[in-house]
Amino acid sequence: MTGIIELIAQTTGCCTPASAGINESEAEAISADFQVFAHPVRVQLLTLLTRSSEDVCVCDLEAAVAVKQPTVSYHLKLLREAGLVSYERRGPWAYYRVERERLASLKARINSHLDGWNR
Numbered sequence: 001m002t003g004i005i006e007l008i009a010q011t012t013g014c015c016t017p018a019s020a021g022i023n024e025s026e027a028e029a030i031s032a033d034f035q036v037f038a039h040p041v042r043v044q045l046l047t048l049l050t051r052s053s054e055d056v057c058v059c060d061l062e063a064a065v066a067v068k069q070p071t072v073s074y075h076l077k078l079l080r081e082a083g084l085v086s087y088e089r090r091g092p093w094a095y096y097r098v099e100r101e102r103l104a105s106l107k108a109r110i111n112s113h114l115d116g117w118n119r
Contacts, residue, residue, distance in 0.1 A: 049097065
């Protein structure tokens, strides 16, 4: 019986090792890129910031989403860590801005990867 299975495997190629087409570190990097957009609050905050031509006060960001201040702060922290936003302290308030070059770079990486799925 084993000889039959081996013969079938040899003739059909069912056991030919497949390549994932992307190494583990590249897969982790693109996954991290996608995770930036993996929460609706981050998407809302980033959208608000990209549509503004001026810096936006954190108090306005907090008022724009339906979550409490600690949650807004957490998501802004993740966006800062991703390099997509930065802020400046002005008195007691923080004013946020989108880092447009970094966002463009992220968009290009994601688009490039998605285009690879269409081949």
